[in-house]
Amino acid sequence: MxxxxxxxxxxxxxxxxxxxxxxxxxxxxxxxxxxxxxxxxxxxxxxxxxxxxxxxxxxxxxxxxxxxxxxxxxxxxxxxxAQPEPGGPQLLLATIKRDAMEWVVEKATELGVAAIQPVITARCVADKVNLARLGLIAREAAEQCERLDIPAIADALPLHAALDRWDPAVPLFLLAERGAAPALPVAAARLAEEGRAMPVGLVTGPEGGFTPVELDAMRRRPFVVEAALGPRILRAETAAVSGLAVLQAICGDLGHGRN
Incomplete structure (x- = not known):
């Protein structure tokens, strides 16, 4: 601890x-x-x-x-x-290897993520999560970084089930590895300009990425916003943390000073 x-x-x-x-x-x-x-x-x-x-x-x-x-x-x-109002982006995180998963939970907590929903996809190496362990990591990260709450971490769900439960009023950014998509900072700035800064969500894939079938299924959801995170192919854990940092910088509280 x-x-x-x-x-x-x-x-x-x-x-x-x-x-x-x-x-x-x-x-x-x-x-x-x-x-x-x-x-x-x-x-x-x-x-x-x-x-x-x-x-x-x-x-x-x-x-x-x-x-x-x-x-x-x-x-x-x-x-x-005083306790602030809940805020921060939500993360749909494809289950990845244990060490990488724990690292993402720690860094996502430090970045102010509101909730983490692990999801199981076709190329996931792991199909379950240790909620007690991840909860302890989130708690310790919150203690260290001086945030006043702990992100909710749910048990893993199949991707389609997590999408079915998603609030359609909340934009969900899908990080695209290939193809034409606006840069995430650009797509996030558009929402901020429209007054839809928060809440927002981010969905990231496993080590092997999403399958074409999964990508097509997500693209058919009206709340999914496809975006790119630079010209390089990032590791799953790097993509998750980088995406959260961009969203917090543009739509969230990284632009605010400390009280």
Whole structure:
């Protein structure tokens, strides 16, 4: 488990996600693993400061009230930041090899993705995901990057089922490897100019790409917007993270300063 600390800044204040209502004066429990991490790894004890958030109530200053082995409790102090409205792009991510999948989830969380829906396609190497593991990676990334929520990660669905569930009012960008398509920054800017900046989605393929049948099926969906991501063929994980960065820069919050 990681929090927003490093060996160079050993006394910086750990930042932790908690699954409990937060308000000043309340005492709340740590999640499994957090007590051991604070006590054994960070050498923190009662009275030491932490920062806590739960994805609903905002971010709060807190102090360690008790800590013993893997159990800890925190006393919540003043609220530091209010909870913002949900936002960020949604990602339909073809299941890829485990290490690459975990890397995408980490970086997508840092980039502010709102939700990740793994999808199974004809050329997928993996046909399932470890939701517990991916959820932990997303949680740790949110703690580190100081976002106030954690992206929702769903169990894997066949591509057609995920498309059937997609809200047709939300544009879904399909990254095309071949053929003529407008550049993703251009296509995204058009939506932003029309006042349709968010929500938007991105669908990316597996290591071997989408099949022609899958591409044709997606192109028939009226909410799918085909776009290109430069002149090079990118790895699946590179395409996913690069596409999210473009969408956040043009339609999302990468153009905003820190509060």
């Amino acid at each position: 990681r929090a927003s600390v490093s060996s160079q800044h050993a006394m910086s204040i750990p930042r932790l996600f908690l699954d409990a209502p937060l308000s000043p004066g309340e005492e709340v429990p740590a999640l499994p693993g957090q007590g051991r991490y604070l006590g054994s790894v960070l050498r923190r004890g009662p009275g030491d400061p932490v920062v806590v958030f739960n994805g609903r109530d905002g971010e709060f200053a807190a102090t360690v009230s008790t800590i013993r082995k893997d159990e800890a409790r925190f006393t919540v102090g003043a609220r530091l930041r």
